[in-house]
Every structure is written in C-alpha cells, then in structure tokens.
Amino acid sequence: MQEKDILKLNGFVGVIVAVIVAAIAIFSFREFVISDNIVMLILAIVLLVIVGVTATGFTIIQPNQAKVCTLFGTYLGVIKQEGFWLTIPLTLRKKVSLRVINFNSDRLKVNDLEGNPIEIAAVVVYKVVNSAKAVFDVEDYHQFVHTQSEAGLRHIASQYPYDNFNNDFEISLRQHSDEVGNELTRDLQERLKLAGVEVIEARIMHLAYSSEIASSMLQRQQAKAVLAARKVIVDGAVLMVKSAIDELSNENVVDLDEEKKAQMVNNLMVALVSEKGNQPIVNTGTIY
Incomplete structure (x- = not known):
C-alpha cells in the first residue's frame, strides 16, 4: 500500500462556498413561504442536504500529522499538509503521527554467541514515513514495532559474544557498541519497512550478565x-x-x-x- 494525495480544497474557501449555498437555501425556503412554490422548497432541502454532507469533509491537520482517508472501505488517499482542509465528504479519516518516537524495550534474557545468558535492552528511535502502510499493512504499527524490535534485539545479541579478550578484531557486545548498534539498526529497518516505519537509530542501553552467572x-x-x-x-x-x-x-x-x-x-x-x-x-x- 503506497501513499497518494487525496483531492482536497482549502477549508476556508470551502466554508465560504458552504455559506453561499446555505444562503441560497434559506432564500429558496423564503420564496416557498411567500409564493407557496413547491420547487423552491425542494431546492432549499437539496441545498441544505448538500451543505450538511459537505460539512463532513472539513478536517484539520496538525504539524507532523497525517490522516488516511477511506470511503465505504475504499482507500482514497492521505492528507499530510498541515492546515484546514475540505476533502471528499463522508470519508473516514485515520490519524497517524509522523513525529519521532522513542521506544525503550524491556530487559530481555538471551544467550550470546558463546551461550552465556545475558540481560540486554535497547532504545529504538523511529518515525512513520508511509502512513498508508502503517494503517493498512499491519494491525497496530506501535505493537508491531515493539514486537519486531525485541525479536531483532534477540537475534543480534545471539550473533556476538558479550565480551572478548582473545581477539581485538572480533566484535563483542560490550566493546563495540557502535558497530552492534549499526547492525541492530539495519536489522530493524529490514523488519519494520513492512509497516512504513523508518528506524533512525537503535542502541543498546543495558547490557549485563544474567544474575545466576554474574x-x-x-x-x-x-x-x-x-x-x-x-x-x-x-x-x-x-x-x-x-x-x-x-x-x-x-x-x-x-x-x-x-x-x-x-x-x-x-x-x-x-x-x-x-x-x-x-x-x-x-x-x-x-x-x-
């Protein structure tokens, strides 16, 4: 699912048009009352219905926010530009934050490359770059990020030893935090691109041997x-x-x-x- 722009109009222009249509409807109803012309009554009712339906298309977009629009189950597009807009009426609009989000994982107990049980936790900095994927391709992109981040952290922790004194060129979790963090970032990006999420940074924030062998x-x-x-x-x-x-x-x-x-x-x-x-x-x- 890819993002696409939906048809929209400046909201203030839409308000002016709606006011004009409402004024015409009121004038038509007045003419009906004076002349008892049924055509004027029908015109007034139709115009008021149009104004009421149009009013459902007004929406406000905050900075770093997107709204994904659907009409009767059909995906129509996304509004990402901040401001007051008039879009297709009767659409359902799902709000998605485009702000940068910090996620601190729980402390996980895993085995390192040498089989030693360790405790490890990471901080993941990410943001949504494709709001359509975040809404439609996964059930809950926040939960998806949390689950996949823990899975990626377990995978990376099992690829390296906790510490290494024998070979200075072999990467270890404790001595090469930058290299391990970069590898974790690449792994998470591969896992989370399905949800339209960009991983800005991932770093280990807690690392220790498990209490039973510490x-x-x-x-x-x-x-x-x-x-x-x-x-x-x-x-x-x-x-x-x-x-x-x-x-x-x-x-x-x-x-x-x-x-x-x-x-x-x-x-x-x-x-x-x-x-x-x-x-x-x-x-x-x-x-x-």
Whole structure:
C-alpha cells in the first residue's frame, strides 16, 4: 500500500462556498413561504442536504500529522499538509503521527554467541514515513514495532559474544557498541519497512550478565584481564632484555658466552616481570 494525495480544497474557501449555498437555501425556503412554490422548497432541502454532507469533509491537520482517508472501505488517499482542509465528504479519516518516537524495550534474557545468558535492552528511535502502510499493512504499527524490535534485539545479541579478550578484531557486545548498534539498526529497518516505519537509530542501553552467572563471569573477566596485562608486561620485558644484550655486545662492554647470556636473561626477566620489588645481589668475585 503506497501513499497518494487525496483531492482536497482549502477549508476556508470551502466554508465560504458552504455559506453561499446555505444562503441560497434559506432564500429558496423564503420564496416557498411567500409564493407557496413547491420547487423552491425542494431546492432549499437539496441545498441544505448538500451543505450538511459537505460539512463532513472539513478536517484539520496538525504539524507532523497525517490522516488516511477511506470511503465505504475504499482507500482514497492521505492528507499530510498541515492546515484546514475540505476533502471528499463522508470519508473516514485515520490519524497517524509522523513525529519521532522513542521506544525503550524491556530487559530481555538471551544467550550470546558463546551461550552465556545475558540481560540486554535497547532504545529504538523511529518515525512513520508511509502512513498508508502503517494503517493498512499491519494491525497496530506501535505493537508491531515493539514486537519486531525485541525479536531483532534477540537475534543480534545471539550473533556476538558479550565480551572478548582473545581477539581485538572480533566484535563483542560490550566493546563495540557502535558497530552492534549499526547492525541492530539495519536489522530493524529490514523488519519494520513492512509497516512504513523508518528506524533512525537503535542502541543498546543495558547490557549485563544474567544474575545466576554474574559472579563467575566477573571472575572470568578479571582473570582474562590479568592474563592480557601480563602478556603486555612479558612482551615488553622480552624487548628490553633483547635490547640490553644487543647493546652490551655491540659496545663490547662485556663478553658473554651462551651460559652467561642465559643467566642474564633469566635475571632480567625475573626483575622486570616480577610484581614484587627485587633485592639486587652484587657479585664481588671469588674470595680465597
């Protein structure tokens, strides 16, 4: 179902025409009373009926509002221009808001890509761009948006892990909210175009592990964070040890064989990687 403009006339012009017709009807009835001319009575009745029927065609359109018009079950068109209008009489006019609407979904319990139960909720910003589809193609477009938004949120949440420490390039729900929000927006737009709705934005507003696993998953996050931090420390220590040995060899400061290099590497790694302070031991040589 596509939008189309309905035949309409400026309402104030319609009022002027209706007043003129009503005046002619009153004049005809007066002539009937004076001359007892039955034709004048019939003319007055017909004109008054026309005025009464025409009056049903007046309607007011507020800013960012549309009215979908039907006549005896037949779709005639839409009025979207704000103002006072006269359209086809006897039409039923269904009001549709074209304003931007915010929808906050309920907190849903779903499983992420790794099967962990999580709680997730989103905010969806949308507006109606095709009022005919919103009225005729779905039963209730507000309820349709709510239901499809929750279905889309469940689908997107199951496509990504909650968190990811192992691969910085893999998208996760917690670390890549913008990417996940964009994907959610595209998914909802595909679902809601049937109702003539445009999704302006969709973003995750609540994300947490489910209560039954929150404690254990927090420990897992902490452990992964510690491992990631230790990896950075070890990588840096290896570079520092390599740089120290290369510089000592290049400057001929000391001649190290393989055994002494291994011992030096061990001592430096322990000193750099250890979380506690180290007590240096000075080798003063052999005492006889």
